[in-house]
Amino acid sequence: EAQVTQNPRYLITVTGKKLTVTCSQNMNHEYMSWYRQDPGLGLRQIYYSMNVEVTDKGDVPEGYKVSRKEKRNFPLILESPSPNQTSLYFCASSLGQGFKKLFFGSGTQLSVL
Amino acid sequence: ILNVEQSPQSLHVQEGDSTNFTCSFPSSNFYALHWYRWETAKSPEALFVMTLNGDEKKKGRISATLNTKEGYSYLYIKGSQPEDSATYLCAFCYSGNTGKLIFGQGTTLQVKP
Numbered sequence: 001e002a003q004v005t006q007n008p009r010y011l012i013t014v015t016g017k018k019l020t021v022t023c024s025q026n027m028n029h030e031y032m033s034w035y036r037q038d039p040g041l042g043l044r045q046i047y048y049s050m051n052v053e054v055t056d057k058g059d060v061p062e063g064y065k066v067s068r069k070e071k072r073n074f075p076l077i078l079e080s081p082s083p084n085q086t087s088l089y090f091c092a093s094s095l096g097q098g099f100k101k102l103f104f105g106s107g108t109q110l111s112v113l
Numbered sequence: 114i115l116n117v118e119q120s121p122q123s124l125h126v127q128e129g130d131s132t133n134f135t136c137s138f139p140s141s142n143f144y145a146l147h148w149y150r151w152e153t154a155k156s157p158e159a160l161f162v163m164t165l166n167g168d169e170k171k172k173g174r175i176s177a178t179l180n181t182k183e184g185y186s187y188l189y190i191k192g193s194q195p196e197d198s199a200t201y202l203c204a205f206c207y208s209g210n211t212g213k214l215i216f217g218q219g220t221t222l223q224v225k226p
Contacts, residue, residue, distance in 0.1 A: 031212070033212075033214070035216075040218065041218065042202070042216045042217055042218040042219060043157075043202065043204075043216040044216070045213060045214060045215075045216075048212045048213065050212055056212055058213060059213075059215070090156065090157070097206075097211040097212050098144050098145045098206040098211035098212070098214075099144065099145040099162060099164050099206070099211075100162065101147065101159035101162050102147070102149075102157075102159060102214070103159075104156035104157050104158070105156060106155075106156055107156055
């Protein structure tokens with residue numbers, strides 16, 4: 001089944017404890033992206049990747065890192081999480097940039113205490 | 114700063130009513146406009162991606178139009194059903210950076226039986 005797999009679904013952590021949210025797609029998509037969803041703010045792009053080893057900042061990249069060593073995986077790393085990073089996170093992928101529809105993962109609800 | 118606005122923010126209709134909502138985006142440097150449906154506790158799912166001025170897309174009872182010259186898109190739902198209850202998101206992609214997708218805050222539709 002074609003899908004974007006995100007893990008974990010829920011995560012509660014404490015300030016400063018490094019964490020990684022994994023994202024994997026099995027559709028051979030070139031483009032992958034991370035978003036966060038906060039009440040009243042809509043989906044905001046954190047980072048995106050056009051292809052392997054090519055990543056770029058979205059609108060809210062501060063406090064996050066990404067890597068794209070393989071085409072299928074695009075992990076989101078929070079080196080030192082803070083409470084303002086408490087949010088619902090989505091990974092998405094598509095065949096190409098801009099004009100191709102996004103396929104979203106199931107989301108990760110992160111709480112940083 | 115590129116801004117995408119959706120109106121109304123929320124909408125309550127009776128089953129069988131037809132409804133429409135608006136997505137406004139910058140009229141210059143247009144590349145693509147996306148529509149997604151996001152049901153509670155699920156992930157956003159693509160409805161349409163439109164790239165040409167005057168584009169009209171249809172999927173069952175849902176259709177969308179695009180006016181890139183004036184910077185707006187309409188989403189129409191004919192004969193709303195309770196299962197249409199969801200948040201509808203639009204996202205704008207501009208030619209200056211086709212890796213970036215800018216989402217509106219969404220229109221939340223509630224259809225009462």
